[in-house]
Amino acid sequence: MMNILKKAVKAVVSISVLILIWELFVLTGRFEKSLLPSPAVVFTGIAKMIMDGTLFTNLKVSIARFLAGYLAAALAGVAFGLLLGWNKKVWAFIDPVIQVLRPISPIAWFPFIVLWFGIGDAPAVVIIFIAAFFPILLSTVSGVGNVDAIYMKVADNFGIKQPGLLFKIVFPSAFPHIANGLHLALGSAWVFLVAGEMVGAQSGLGFMIIDARNSLKSDLVLAGIIIIGVLGLLLDRLIRLLENRIKRQWGVISEERN
């Protein structure tokens, strides 16, 4: 409990200092209002967005897209990861292709995504899928590849055969790896949610920023950026909580360490 309190105090202090520096820059009067809006104006903007419902409407749309893309990526990434991690020979052929595809920013696919999937929700969902898929796939493959030899020996000894071997031994043993991949993927998917909505959508958090820019409201642009940051942080904490609970259950981290 004291730990949480100490952490919270530190967070409040560092954020306060950041806002103070920001305010000082504004007070020097050397920056145009539209180039650097003051904290007060931006927070009023945030309050306005919350009050008139724009934030909530756009947030709902974004979260729905995010969940669709992320959950699809999680299912596909884990399923393919288990199959490919198990079939090392097949993986040897697939791996080079993955290594070429992985470094490509999902945004680079945008022209094709629009051609193939049209406009509306689909492009953002596809971009989130691409962003989340690779970390989940790769961590699942590596998790399956790192199953402790002793578990396989035990399974062999007790006569555990497929599909029991996959579901009782391989998947649970790889699960901490997979949970870590899901965590990583969440971060990159959130980054690309906004990017996807900035280029293709007519609603959502990313669109909210582009819309504010188009009407030259820099205070609302900054307000949107801050909201995205805070939501990203909350999302990360949420999945970290889940990940740690899973790891404790799995005995990967011990009770005492917390």
Next chain:
Amino acid sequence: MFISVSDASREYFFKDKGKTTALHKVNLEIEKGEFICLLGPSGCGKSTLLNLIAGFDKPTSGQVSINGEVVLKPSEDRITIFQNYGLLPWRNVLRNVELGLEAKKIPKKERRRIAEEYIELVGLSAYKNHYPAQLSGGMQQRVALARALAVDPDILLMDEPFGALDAMTRMSMQDEIERLWQEKKKTIIFVTHDIEEAVFLADWIVIMTPSPGRIKSIIKVPLARKRDRTGVDFFKIRDKVFAEFGLKDTVEPDYYL
């Protein structure tokens, strides 16, 4: 003969360095219900021999047979207990003990009953819902024992099972395994490098020496159970084993204090 190892060798071949012989022409006969200790320093092939009997590995020449059948693969009739327990950390004690019963397609209720019976046998009923990470090393090895015994194997193969435990816990685990052996009438082959452990537990001590791994001699331990670790007879056998390894000073001192 129940377990019969005849002329079994295990060689490892390397691309550039030729081969090493982990086990060289080993012959061993074991009767049903015997407690055998394979004793020797590291590299003497005792774990290799155990792996051949378990069926995790195959001899490069010679063979291992049990009840007249050549061992080709692992079987739930002979369960191996490992030094690092091999418990599944994502399952609690009960579900760990049920693992082998699931593979035997025993119905859920029956499975639970058998698992609870064996958890009781190793004295861990109060911990059946705990996870391995919450248990001490000795308790984890008891769980591994319960899991092995639950599938009712003929043979228990133990690969330095108490090697990771402290001296006190080791002794209580030795008492425990002797009790379980007498109660359940299993054949046990027990690998160790601890001479006192071997003298305390074994009907026969198989003394092995390294490079190449082979059996040097087999010593009978004719002591009544439960053995007294501080008794004179115990020390006599222990000295004999020390002498086999050349660890006993043969020069008698001129005087005693």
